[in-house]
Amino acid sequence: HFLLSKLFGVKVTEFGFGYPPRIWGKRIKGTLYSINLIPFGGFARIKGTEGEYSGVGDADSFAVQPMWKRVAITAGGVLGNFVLAWVLFVTLFVVGNPTPAGKVYVDEVKLNSPAELVGIVAGDHILSFEGEKVETADELVTLAEKNAGKLTVMEVEHEGKARLAAAVPRANPPSGEGPLGFVVSTAVLYQKTAVWRAPFTAFAEAAKTVGEMVRFAFKLVGDLVQGKAVLLGGPVAIFALTETYAAYGLKIFLQFIALLSVNLVVVNLFPIPALDGGRLLFVAVEIIRGKKTSVETEQFANSLGFAFLIILMILLTIHDIQTFF
Structure with missing residues (x-):
């Protein structure tokens, strides 16, 4: 957003790192550069967009720019997140990208859990579950959840x-324990790619991940409509996961940041006013109607969208605190 606005001569009133309240700020050539208390992402306040409607008729206002410039500026944030993910994937493919090795190991067993009761200990290798070979921790957790309350058989090394171990996955386990009461992880290999090939492989990986995130987003919306329980996380969850993945080493941490960037690409494209997707929706409506939406209508919609996002963030933060603390 910031770079394209500057390139097109659109005024950026503030460019902030993190989110308010503001800790520090300095105005340079009409733009306030700020550092804010909440250390997640950043923002660009652009003249003529939500909350910045004073002087909307001025030449340096977003509101009076040609459609293609408004689309470019609006899509700039999404493009920036995708480029960041691509650069991180390129780095990972060159130095060694963490790739599942097809083995699931037990890292920790909770006290009095189904896993402990059948003699599973940290360091064990889970070969199969109900006769189905498991190659990732996610596969094992999904199978355990699907068979909650049933007597199941695992092959454990x-x-x-x-040997075989029979256990009953719990339908309502204690928080943080999972159906079987153990913490499992997927063994990884670090596969390197030739430097000349890495940019192309990384682009394909980033595009594939975007597709997976989009499919997940549609599934999430479907589950919400049907009233099913969904797993969402807010700033506290992101901070906790960042700390967790950082402990696994630089390569795993970079992979997490790349996936987080791809996630932001998809989230920002949601057609919610105040998000990039919402602004692009207004442009689409303008194309269909043949005229621009009034400033007042767009401002009202953006205010509603912003209020919705604030309420959602508060609810997610409360949920995160209950989960992680």
């Missing part, structure tokens, strides 16, 4: 010897 302990110190090179395989």
